[in-house]
Amino acid sequence: DGGITQSPKYLFRKEGQNVTLSCEQNLNHDAMYWYRQDPGQGLRLIYYSQIVNDFQKGDIAEGYSVSREKKESFPLTVTSAQKNPTAFYLCASAYTLAGGPDTQYFGPGTRLTVL
């Protein structure tokens, strides 16, 4: 099946720990994105990558890091520098078109809770 997978579905972290959220897609999409969702809020962009080995900060990148070594994979690390990491994290991917943005398709999300 083609799609976007995120793991784990639920993640618990102790304060001071780094954790890595996985995002994999087999849609052959060029671009990948990480969003954070807080209760009652819209999605806010953390990082995005339009090609392999390149990524850009979004609106709330502080305390997060990413890598894009393969087209299919875009892992997100939540570092201990992120002051309030408890949230729902969504990964998305899309084709990149010359004429404008293609539709972003989303994975099922990872719910991170800091204990």
Add this chain to the structure above:
Amino acid sequence: AQKVTQAQTEISVVEKEDVTLDCVYETRDTTYYLFWYKQPPSGELVFLIRRNSFDEQNEISGRYSWNFQKSTSSFNFTITASQVVDSAVYFCALSGENSGGSNYKLTFGKGTLLTVNP
């Protein structure tokens, strides 16, 4: 800067009622794209529609319809004869030609929680 406003935080209707979700946007781009996504309780965002700024035709897909009015910067979403399975959070989103330095950033509204009661 881009902005999407979904003024309705929560809406509750009874099954079979029609319901309209409002979306008002702000952008300085002449070319831009508008989206609607559905987020059921499972959490995954499901794509519903994409519309570019040059296409003001309204669209209907089954019980769903969208009304794009450039003059009022609105892109409203109507569900006809609502069903319990329509209960979800619905997000409106905007991507402009030059969205904050990237051509592909999505700006989301805060969402509208729709509850359809049997």
